[in-house]
Amino acid sequence: MKAGYFTMPLHPPGxxxxxTLxxxxxxxxxxxxxGFSEAYIGEHFTFEWENIPAPDLIIAQALGMTQQIKLGTGVNCMPNHNPMMLAHRVAQLDHMAKGRFIWGVGSSSTRGDYEMFGFDPNSDDRRAYTGxxxxxxxxxxxNPEPGLYESKHWQFRIPEPEDDIGLRLHLKPYTKPHPPIALGGGSPYSGTLVIAGQNGWIPISLNLVHNRVIRTHWEAVEQGASKSGETPxxxxxxxxxxxxxxxxxEEAR
Incomplete structure (x- = not known):
């Protein structure tokens, strides 16, 4: 068994x-x-207790202060981000980490974050958005082909390359085809962990989850894996x- 670390973090308001940083x-x-093998840093915008809105900046600085530990976002809450901006920030960070970065993603955040970024906290829309x-x-x-990309929530355009002046969408991750992806889940039979199992990604059972719920998480991973032929x-x-x-x-108890 390897030892890892997850920090939301937790610091009293004020x-x-x-x-604290x-x-x-x-x-x-x-x-x-x-000798811890990896550490994940949370992302929140409106919760004073958890006062790191940019875990990638913490990771970027920590890379120069550490030797072997792998560092991950825990997690990038996808409803908070423009996909094109996040694609470039993650790819650059992966180059800086040279194999020591894990990209943790998820759909859950705080009620204040949802409202700030225009999501209904009581809706499941954020899960579709995350996907x-x-x-x-x-x-x-x-395959960054030039053209218009459209989905329910986003519309963006990749420009035609102008090779004579070096203009094109060019930045891809250091790790091929991409850094390890980890998905966090908290609900019973988490749909997010089904996706993790289906794609062979790292499943994370979050810390605020009861033991009874955790028992359902591996079933969710196996359910996803069965859809794609993955072996979890x-x-x-x-x-x-x-x-x-x-x-x-005695004191700890």
């Missing part, structure tokens, strides 16, 4: 943001020194749990 970075350095956005990004990385590997399953560390077992 904390000094400069200090420095503390979060220092935690990643310690984890790297302890559309992820497909658009993967399509652009694979339990060693790829990430399960986030909250662990209280103290000097003694």
């Amino acid at each position: 904390s000094n943001v400069t200090e 420095e503390s979060d970075l220092n935690q990643l350095v310690v984890l790297d020194e302890l 559309e956005t992820l497909k658009a990004i993967l399509d652009v990385w694979k 590997d339990r060693n790829e399953w990430r399960i986030a749990r909250e662990v209280y560390v103290a000097e003694t077992t």
